[in-house]
Amino acid sequence: MTDDRILDVRAEPPVRRHAVIFETFEALDAGAGFELVNDHDPKPLYYQLAAERPGVFTWESIEEGPEVWRVRIGRPTAPAAGARSMTARLDYRTELPEAIEAMSGLEKVVESSTLEPLLLELVKQRASQINGCAYCLDMHTKDAVAIGEDEQRLHLVPVWREAPFFTPRERAALAWTEALTLLPETGAPDDVYETLAREFDPPEQIALTLAIVAINGWNRLAVGFRRPVGSYVSHRHPEPAAGG
Numbered sequence: 001m002t003d004d005r006i007l008d009v010r011a012e013p014p015v016r017r018h019a020v021i022f023e024t025f026e027a028l029d030a031g032a033g034f035e036l037v038n039d040h041d042p043k044p045l046y047y048q049l050a051a052e053r054p055g056v057f058t059w060e061s062i063e064e065g066p067e068v069w070r071v072r073i074g075r076p077t078a079p080a081a082g083a084r085s086m087t088a089r090l091d092y093r094t095e096l097p098e099a100i101e102a103m104s105g106l107e108k109v110v111e112s113s114t115l116e117p118l119l120l121e122l123v124k125q126r127a128s129q130i131n132g133c134a135y136c137l138d139m140h141t142k143d144a145v146a147i148g149e150d151e152q153r154l155h156l157v158p159v160w161r162e163a164p165f166f167t168p169r170e171r172a173a174l175a176w177t178e179a180l181t182l183l184p185e186t187g188a189p190d191d192v193y194e195t196l197a198r199e200f201d202p203p204e205q206i207a208l209t210l211a212i213v214a215i216n217g218w219n220r221l222a223v224g225f226r227r228p229v230g231s232y233v234s235h236r237h238p239e240p241a242a243g244g
Contacts, residue, residue: 008037014162018045025049025057025073033074035062040162042069048158049073050132089225103221106214113207118149119173122166123208124215125157126177133219135227139234146234172199173208180212 007024009017017038024034036042041064049057062070093100110120121144128136144154156163160174172195179186179193186192196205221227 005034006037007034010037010039014159015156017162018048018159021045021073025053025075028075030075031077033058033072036069036071036073038069038071039067040069041065042071044158044161047130050130054132054134087226088228092221092225092227099221103214103217106210106217110207110211110214114204115207115211117147118144119170120211121147121149122153122157122170123173123177123211125154126160126174127181127212127215128219129158130178130181131216131219131223133223134229135222135232136215136219138229139232142232142234143236146236146238148238169199172196176208177212180209181216 005024007021009020012020021036028034036045046059049059056075058072058074058076060072060074062072121140124136124140125144128140141154145151150165153163153165156165157174160166160171166174175192176196179188196208200208
């Protein structure tokens with residue numbers, strides 16, 4: 001790195017931190033970087049960068065808590081190893097329609113459950129961010145807005161732990177989404193499950209888990225086969241108010 005600037009965001013309001021970090025990153029020249037100082041693990045930031053800037057940033061942990069976390073973030077002079085091409089590989093929808101029918105069957109089971117549509121869109125957002133799936137992020141951002149989600153909440157999904165705009169039920173669902181999407185790393189820990197079980201009855205727990213399985217599957221199809229992103233148009237409509 002040719003830039004030794006230090007960005008200490010501990011004094012920033014939590015809802016502003018990611019915006020400040022992204023502004024700093026976007027201002028970097030190729031080959032430059034900065035050292036980020038934070039008071040909590042910046043892993044959600046890594047997932048957001050991986051989803052929105054795949055292959056065009058570097059990440060080097062310097063200090064990992066328990067009170068201070070430091071990481072060096074940079075913009076490489078050339079695309080990072082493993083950077084993705086944007087060229088479509090094949091259209092999995094037409095090559096094997098039975099696969100899409102099978103995946104859609106999972107979605108129908110989830111849709112028939114008592115899980116709230118807005119909550120499900122948050123889950124799809126979070127898994128797609130972690131998996132770096134641009135196509136699914138584009139789709140589910142548009143769907144969420146179409147059915148009445150607040151755009152500020154969507155911007156803050158990667159940092160839901162820091163933001164005051166999510167209900168206990170949504171927080172439990174987002175934590176479960178992260179635990180299952182990152183299963184080899186997390187092992188679906190007991191504390192996350194216990195929180196889930198306080199907010200969701202057993203059929204809802206299964207339906208939510210199935211929703212996470214489905215979006216992870218769609219992410220792998222879209223990323224693996226490089227589904228072209230940007231042209232999706234949502235045909236969904238605002239959900240009626242409860243009791244309406």
